[in-house]
Amino acid sequence: MNLINKKVTHKRFGMGSIVQHNDSSIEIHFATETKKFVYPDVFGEHLILHDKSVANSLEKIIQKKEMERKAEEWKKEEEKKLQRKNQELRLEHEKLMKKHKLHPESQMVFWCDTEEQSRSLSEWQVFSGEIKSGTNKGKPNKPIRLHQNSAVLLTAIDSDIPEKDRRILGVYMVNEEFIGKLCEDGNIPAHSKYRLQLTEQESDQMLFWKYYVNEKTPHKMTWNTGKYRYFDNLWMAQILLDIVSLKSDPKERELAQQFFEHYCKMNQITDRELPKPDGALMRI
Known part of the structure; x- marks a missing residue:
């Protein structure tokens, strides 16, 4: 909108003429001086345009800016509410962490059927299943x-293979923010970094019952x-240590080593005192 040379009246400085303006400021020459104001905020209460047609158009611009301001x-305010909510969740999370005591068996082994094998390794997530009976059946x-x-x-494990030959396909730490007690949907997502997939050849060498009993x-x-x-917890450490020695690719081996060290730290395990695997396969 071109406002140059448009006549105005300011309730303090009197009549004047617009000599310059842009999207954020407007300059008006009055009888004795030139003044600069914030545009378009100065219009309305302080400044009146003489040209009614232009004034109507300007009013629409002001209304639009006011709506944008309120929307902003x-x-x-919504962002502040979200920040407050996130802060409350963080405090609740920290409280749970402080109260948490390491359970000696807080690792999970999951049986992937044929369909789940590729999905669990591509999505890096498993579903804990549904409750089969009782008042919470189906949840x-x-x-x-x-x-x-x-x-x-x-x-x-393939349907025609004995249980003793159950293979390990991969392993992951749970997501950094995951707490099982708060899990409502049964989905267990992976950590952003600590996740390892085994090749078919590696998997054939990693039999689950070597560790589990x-x-x-x-x-x-x-x-x-x-x-x-x-x-x-110790069995998982044994598995991770063996995966480290199994990996030949330097980058994969380094990640496996970092995974192992992180796991031991989180579970207060001293790797030097880690016993050898003694699962059911080792006792035959």
Whole structure:
């Protein structure tokens, strides 16, 4: 809008003529001096345009800017509310972390069926399944033992292969913010960095029952039912250490080593005192 030479009246400085303006300021020459004002804020209460047609057009611009200003204020207020909510969640999270005590079996091994094998390794997430009976039937299982110190082991076995040959496909630490007690949807996402996938050749060398044992029936290798089970923190450390030695690619080996060290730190495990694997396969 061109306002140059338009006549105006200011309630303090009297009549004048617009000599310059841009999107943020306007300059007006009055009888004895030239003044600069904020544009378009000065119009309305302080400054009146003589040209009614231009004044109407300017009023629409002012209304539009006022709506934009209110929208911006609303946006900022919503951002403040979101920040307050996030702060409350962080405080709740920190409180849970302070109260958290390491459970000796806070790791998860997951049985991937054929469809889940590729999906779990591409999406780096597993679903804990649904409750089968009772008042909560149909609701997702809450993986209550899983915390920031937990890792999820992905395993699989072909239908025509004996259980003792169950293979390890990969492993990941749970997401940095994950707390099993707060998990409502049953989805267990992976850490942004600590996740390892094994090649088929590597997987053939990493048999789950080399590490895992049911202490009640130490010589039996049976899964029975369910998609997952918890297992010992030390066993996961043994698995990670063996993956480190298995990796030949320097970058993958370095990541595996960092994963192992991070895991041991989170689970207060001294790697030098780590016992050798003594799963059911080692007891035959």
